Amino acid sequence: MGASESGLSGMTVNERLFTVGLLDQWDSAIGARDRQAAIDLLARVELADQADQIVDTVLRNPAKYGFPS
Numbered sequence: 446m447g448a449s450e451s452g453l454s455g456m457t458v459n460e461r462l463f464t465v466g467l468l469d470q471w472d473s474a475i476g477a478r479d480r481q482a483a484i485d486l487l488a489r490v491e492l493a494d495q496a497d498q499i500v501d502t503v504l505r506n507p508a509k510y511g512f513p514s
Contacts (some may be wrong), residue, residue, distance in 0.1 A: 458499060461490035475503055475512050489512050 453461045462468040467486050474482035480500055487496035508514045 451491065454456065454472060457488075458487070458492065461492070465490055472512075475500075475510075478504060480504060 452462045453464065456464065459468065459471075467489060471483065471486050473479075474486060474512060483500040483503070484496040487493065492499065503510050503512070
């Protein structure tokens with residue numbers, strides 16, 4: 446099932462993670478700088494194709510996205 450069929454299409458990363466109940470796990474993965482866990486979570490919200498880029502961007506400057514530096 447694609448993002449449009451699941452209702453995730455058009456949502457931000459945080460909206461997708463919140464909708465499926467993974468936002469706390471995402472926050473924990475980023476806080477722990479666990480790149481692979483964060484990538485796996487994004488795959489679960491149908492962002493597998495962009496996961497590497499998204500996670501690397503957030504980890505490069507976590508404070509910009511509301512995480513501790």
